[in-house]
Amino acid sequence: MQALRESAKTLRIGVIGGDGVGPVVLQAAQRVLEAVPGIPKPSFVPLQAGFEHFQKTGTALPRETVDALKSECTAAMFGAVSSPSHKVAGYSSPIVALRKEMDLYANVRPVKSVEGHDPRVVDMTIVRENTECLYVKQETIEDTATGRVARATRQISERASTRIGRMAFEIALAAAEVKKQRGGSYGWTGAPTVTIVHKSNVLSVTDGLFRESVRAVAKEYPTVEVNEQIVDSLVYRLFREPEKLSTLVCPNLYGDIVSDGAAALVGSLGLVPSVNVGDSFIMGEPVHGSAPDIADRVPSIANPLASIRSAALMLEFMGYVEPAAKIYDAVDESIRQGKVTPDLGGKLSTEEVTEVVRKQL
Numbered sequence: 597m598q599a600l601r602e603s604a605k606t607l608r609i610g611v612i613g614g615d616g617v618g619p620v621v622l623q624a625a626q627r628v629l630e631a632v633p634g635i636p637k638p639s640f641v642p643l644q645a646g647f648e649h650f651q652k653t654g655t656a657l658p659r660e661t662v663d664a665l666k667s668e669c670t671a672a673m674f675g676a677v678s679s680p681s682h683k684v685a686g687y688s689s690p691i692v693a694l695r696k697e698m699d700l701y702a703n704v705r706p707v708k709s710v711e712g713h714d715p716r717v718v719d720m721t722i723v724r725e726n727t728e729c730l731y732v733k734q735e736t737i738e739d740t741a742t743g744r745v746a747r748a749t750r751q752i753s754e755r756a757s758t759r760i761g762r763m764a765f766e767i768a769l770a771a772a773e774v775k776k777q778r779g780g781s782y783g784w785t786g787a788p789t790v791t792i793v794h795k796s797n798v799l800s801v802t803d804g805l806f807r808e809s810v811r812a813v814a815k816e817y818p819t820v821e822v823n824e825q826i827v828d829s830l831v832y833r834l835f836r837e838p839e840k841l842s843t844l845v846c847p848n849l850y851g852d853i854v855s856d857g858a859a860a861l862v863g864s865l866g867l868v869p870s871v872n873v874g875d876s877f878i879m880g881e882p883v884h885g886s887a888p889d890i891a892d893r894v895p896s897i898a899n900p901l902a903s904i905r906s907a908a909l910m911l912e913f914m915g916y917v918e919p920a921a922k923i924y925d926a927v928d929e930s931i932r933q934g935k936v937t938p939d940l941g942g943k944l945s946t947e948e949v950t951e952v953v954r955k956q957l
């Protein structure tokens with residue numbers, strides 16, 4: 597994480613809008629980054645990727661995008677991608693590829709309620725392994741005497757599980773520290789705890805290795821409490837007692853599913869931010885997808901808050917804790933005041949919500 601903080605002296609941010617509402621919500625994040633005090637003046641590098649780009653050019657993730665991120669940018673923001681649910685020859689998800697290409701091995705997804713607004717206190721961070729599990733995308737299909745059989749390889753490595761475990765422990769400690777300093781709502785609610793999410797009662801080899809590897813890292817963090825939960829019962833607890841969950845560390849697929857589910861606890865997928873984190877690069881990304889149902893609306897009604905919070909989370913990881921806190925507070929205030937898009941029961945457009953946030957900074 598030290599390298600991230602060193603690169604933060606300049607903010608040259610690659611902007612990959614992607615598909616659907618991706619570009620419009622990223623524009624909102626850019627406008628907020630331009631307005632927040634306490635950071636170097638950001639500059640933005642527009643870059644291409646996505647299914648729409650694939651349809652136009654035959655390439656979902658152009659080499660130039662990856663090269664520009666590596667050679668010109670100190671961070672990036674990604675919007676959304678809408679991969680089809682059926683196989684399309686020559687197409688592969690650009691976001692999955694980008695995370696691997698840039699070795700952004702952790703997808704950090706905080707799901708938090710707004711004090712003074714939400715009836716239930718939710719303050720958890722899902723730390724999702726971002727490079728392997730079923731997302732290695734090694735799938736085969738064959739004809740057999742009884743019909744077709746499809747298979748997928750699920751890869752769990754000690755190296756990837758160890759480094760995501762370490763990230764989760766660091767996040768649990770950092771969140772505890774933020775809570776201590778701010779005493780506010782956007783932070784930790786109890787003792788630093790990491791919950792390992794797995795299914796090693798059934799998948800004792802793959803999830804067994806994940807669980808063991810994270811447990812081995814736990815020895816380096818004696819002040820952090822460690823517990824574990826089978827993924828299905830974790831989902832039950834998510835609905836029953838979300839206030840008791842804090843930092844969850846998950847293999848890739850469980851993390852993807854659990855975090856979208858957790859978003860329902862705070863009102864909308866349009867509120868939940870994430871960052872894709874590596875040792876020397878970071879990319880903000882709202883958890884929501886491309887929302888094709890509203891993508892063509894003019895004016896746009898896409899909720900920009902997840903994207904704006906993702907920009908804040910990116911700043912926080914780059915060492916700009918106070919500017920990030922200002923953005924979180926401004927977003928929370930717009931929610932408290934009901935100055936929100938229709939997915940949250942409001943009447944404002946994407947641009948109007950962005951202006952409300954900017955004015956609060």
Ligand code: GGG
Nearest residue numbers: 676677679689882883884885
């Ligand atoms: N910003 C998150 C996002 O785009 N989610 C949709 C998603 O997971 N897409 C995967 C894909 O289309 O490849």
